[in-house]
Amino acid sequence: AQSVAQPEDQVNVAEGNPLTVKCTYSVSGNPYLFWYVQYPNRGLQFLLKYITGDNLVKGSYGFEAEFNKSQTSFHLKKPSALVSDSALYFCAVRDRNTGRRALTFGSGTRLQVQP
Amino acid sequence: SQTIHQWPATLVQPVGSPLSLECTVEGTSNPNLYWYRQAAGRGLQLLFYSVGIGQISSEVPQNLSASRPQDRQFILSSKKLLLSDSGFYLCAWSLPPNWEGYTFGSGTRLTVV
Numbered sequence: 053a054q055s056v057a058q059p060e061d062q063v064n065v066a067e068g069n070p071l072t073v074k075c076t077y078s079v080s081g082n083p084y085l086f087w088y089v090q091y092p093n094r095g096l097q098f099l100l101k102y103i104t105g106d107n108l109v110k111g112s113y114g115f116e117a118e119f120n121k122s123q124t125s126f127h128l129k130k131p132s133a134l135v136s137d138s139a140l141y142f143c144a145v146r147d148r149n150t151g152r153r154a155l156t157f158g159s160g161t162r163l164q165v166q167p
Numbered sequence: 168s169q170t171i172h173q174w175p176a177t178l179v180q181p182v183g184s185p186l187s188l189e190c191t192v193e194g195t196s197n198p199n200l201y202w203y204r205q206a207a208g209r210g211l212q213l214l215f216y217s218v219g220i221g222q223i224s225s226e227v228p229q230n231l232s233a234s235r236p237q238d239r240q241f242i243l244s245s246k247k248l249l250l251s252d253s254g255f256y257l258c259a260w261s262l263p264p265n266w267e268g269y270t271f272g273s274g275t276r277l278t279v280v
Contacts, residue, residue: 086268095173095257095271096211142211144268153199153218154226155269159210 054079054147058158065133066166073128073141073161075117081149085126087117090140090160099141102126113137133165169194173258173272180279186231186245188275190258193239198260200241201269202233205255217241218263253279 055078065071077083084103088096100111107119117128126143140162144155170193180186192198202214213226215233223233230249234242241258255276259269 088269088271093255093274093276095273096259096269098268098270101268140209153224153263154201154213154216156213157203157211 054145054156056143056145056156056158058143058161060161062162062164064164064166067135068132071130071133071163073163075126075143075158076124077126077145078124079145079147081147084146084148085119086144086155087128088142088144090142096142135165135167138163138165171258171260171270171272173275175275177276180248182250182279183247186248188243188256190241190272191239192260195262196238198239198262200235201259202243203257203259205257248279250279253277
């Protein structure tokens with residue numbers, strides 16, 4: 053089975069400060085990992101993915117994430133937060149070694165960036 | 168370019184009424200298609216996915232059903248809605264073998280009253 057945990061319901065950060073949104077995963081094999089962002093009453097937008105290769109992945113809007121296999125984590129980071137980054141963030145995983153074709157999403161973390 | 172259309176954007180339906188939500192994809196062939204439900208603005212629950220015409224996998228037993236009558240069309244249905252069916256329904260597509268991730272539609276807000 054594959055699962056994702058986002059341990060923080062909400063993260064608050066001041067504009068200009070670095071931000072981290074945490075994600076840990078569980079798969080029986082090797083993972084494909086994704087981050088998505090959702091603005092109110094909208095669909096999810098793709099931010100970045102880890103498939104293979106470099107553990108540090110760079111994505112849209114200045115976001116990046118680091119794949120850590122030993123800690124089974126894929127935390128989302130940004131060096132300097134913007135008020136416009138305030139949104140709901142989802143981590144997702146797929147086990148590349150199983151036949152399951154669908155992503156499993158975490159419960160989401162609401163990011164609030166204060167001006 | 169590929170686009171995904173989902174409608175209606177909002178829907179208010181009485182308990183016991185039928186439901187039909189439609190999702191279509193343009194600009195690609197043989198996509199994998201997915202229906203997710205998001206309750207209370209948080210977690211996403213996979214309802215159905217399809218890897219081809221007429222091929223539907225159900226993740227959660229409930230009073231909803233899905234159909235894929237054409238390659239790029241995915242329909243979510245119910246014969247009789249329950250209050251608990253309220254939520255934000257999201258359609259998504261991906262191309263096999265899936266490691267490119269999903270592209271989501273803009274969602275349908277369903278309120279059952």
